[in-house]
Amino acid sequence: MKLSTAYIPVLKETPSEAQIVSHQLMLRAGLIRQLGAGMYTWLPLGLKVLQNISNVIRREMDAAGSQEILMSTLQPAELWQKSGRYESYGKEMLRFKDRHEREMLYGPTNEEVVTDLFHQTVKSYKALPQLWYQIQWKFRDEIRPRFGVMRGREFLMKDGYSFDLDYERARKTYETMFTTYLRIFKALGVNAVPVKADSGPIGGDLTHEFHILADTGESALYYDAAFEDIDPATLTLAQAQSLYAMADEMHIPENCPVPPERLKTRRGIEVGHIFYFATKYSEKLEAVVTGEDGQPVTTHMGAYGIGVSRLVGAIIEASHDKDGIIWPAAVAPFQIGLVNLKATDAQCTKVADELYASLTAQGITVLYDDKDDRVGAKLATMDLLGLPWQVLVGQKSLENGQIELKNRKTGEKSFVPLSNATAEIQHLLNLKL
Ligand code: ATP
Numbered sequence: 413m414k415l416s417t418a419y420i421p422v423l424k425e426t427p428s429e430a431q432i433v434s435h436q437l438m439l440r441a442g443l444i445r446q447l448g449a450g451m452y453t454w455l456p457l458g459l460k461v462l463q464n465i466s467n468v469i470r471r472e473m474d475a476a477g478s479q480e481i482l483m484s485t486l487q488p489a490e491l492w493q494k495s496g497r498y499e500s501y502g503k504e505m506l507r508f509k510d511r512h513e514r515e516m517l518y519g520p521t522n523e524e525v526v527t528d529l530f531h532q533t534v535k536s537y538k539a540l541p542q543l544w545y546q547i548q549w550k551f552r553d554e555i556r557p558r559f560g561v562m563r564g565r566e567f568l569m570k571d572g573y574s575f576d577l578d579y580e581r582a583r584k585t586y587e588t589m590f591t592t593y594l595r596i597f598k599a600l601g602v603n604a605v606p607v608k609a610d611s612g613p614i615g616g617d618l619t620h621e622f623h624i625l626a627d628t629g630e631s632a633l634y635y636d637a638a639f640e641d642i643d644p645a646t647l648t649l650a651q652a653q654s655l656y657a658m659a660d661e662m663h664i665p666e667n668c669p670v671p672p673e674r675l676k677t678r679r680g681i682e683v684g685h686i687f688y689f690a691t692k693y694s695e696k697l698e699a700v701v702t703g704e705d706g707q708p709v710t711t712h713m714g715a716y717g718i719g720v721s722r723l724v725g726a727i728i729e730a731s732h733d734k735d736g737i738i739w740p741a742a743v744a745p746f747q748i749g750l751v752n753l754k755a756t757d758a759q760c761t762k763v764a765d766e767l768y769a770s771l772t773a774q775g776i777t778v779l780y781d782d783k784d785d786r787v788g789a790k791l792a793t794m795d796l797l798g799l800p801w802q803v804l805v806g807q808k809s810l811e812n813g814q815i816e817l818k819n820r821k822t823g824e825k826s827f828v829p830l831s832n833a834t835a836e837i838q839h840l841l842n843l844k845l
């Protein structure tokens with residue numbers, strides 16, 4: 413994509429309505445525009461990041477045996493009347509009537525719909541377990557939408573659901589999802605800490621939230637310092653259960669077994685939440701199958717959420733510097749930012765054009781700044797956009813038959829011979845730095 417024709421409306425000034433750095437950077441880098449309270453339009457760069465995150469999630473969910481479906485954003489009230497949540501869900505639910513005066517809602521979550529789907533389509537224990545997920549927009553009329561996409565009213569969520577024959581099997585599925593979540597966050601290039609969450613009226617110990625540590629996080633986390641010595645990507649459910657790590661509402665100082673000198677507290681952004689439901693929904697909405705002995709068995713369910721649009725903000729909170737965003741390779745909207753430092757020079761333009769063509773031909777995604785602008789402004793824009801690698805084509809280095817490569821994260825620069833440029837760039841991308 414050439415920057416001269418790309419739709420990337422960057423802002424020079426920091427928008428005053430944005431309180432936290434990720435929101436400021438998302439507006440400044442032209443990822444989103446606000447439409448109304450908690451509602452956003454995703455512009456090309458922002459949408460690419462959203463799609464990249466979704467695809468990492470898809471890959472890992474598929475590998476874990478979950479199958480993708482897509483449910484309607486609109487739901488009939490009737491199913492929620494059956495589960496008993498139509499009254500209790502409260503004002504966060506957007507309710508309306510269709511032309512036939514039927515009560516409808518915009519889905520804030522999908523347990524009712526998915527359990528009813530199971531009820532209608534799965535009849536035998538032989539089909540179990542079933543794991544389904546979707547990546548779909550949700551609407552919650554949050555009392556205080558804020559921090560940009562971090563707490564929106566409309567937001568993109570990956571929501572997964574599982575159906576098992578009994579508690580033991582459901583626990584195994586939960587364990588698989590727990591490690592799948594750790595793999596997802598690692599693949600996205602962020603560190604997400606699993607903490608025990610409040611299981612509410614269902615009880616039990618099978619519910620975890622996954623948090624990205626950031627000072628702007630809305631939750632307080634309390635954990636044993638020993639937790640810091642563990643690479644989250646190697647954590648298992650058993651380890652996580654044995655170490656103290658709690659989301660705020662779960663931490664009761666009087667009951668905390670960790671001595672004060674070892675108790676750490678940090679703020680976190682909740683990017684994922686997994687629960688075991690037992691038969692809460694499967695009883696009311698009849699997710700029942702015929703068991704091996706011919707008798708009906710009520711299935712044990714779990715639900716697994718990831719805040720896909722929230723992750724865009726959370727990743728930026730965790731990965732930026734004073735100059736702008738620093739995208740982890742897996743989610744970056746383009747792999748390479750190619751900059752023609754002197755668009756009025758015929759040689760620079762020829763070399764940059766050719767590099768753009770050869771990189772693109774190799775399937776590398778390139779944002780090519782072909783604009784005639786001040787060098788300082790061009791470099792500042794590339795830093796702001798945060799692509800992992802910059803390829804700079806300028807008069808001086810070309811005199812030596814070279815181009816310059818810059819790593820956005822480390823700031824490290826190197827010169828490579830022009831003749832070898834495409835292969836060298838390919839090599840760097842394969843290293844996944
Ligand atoms: P929170 O405590 O932040 O309000 P929640 O516990 O109500 O979130 P869940 O029902 O667990 O949220 O939803 C699954 C995931 O969806 C959350 O872990 C979070 O990442 C994301 N999410 C929830 N509400 C919002 C929102 N208003 N805007 C963006 N993402 C959200």
Ligand code: MG
Nearest residue numbers: 621682684685
């Ligand atoms: Mg939650």
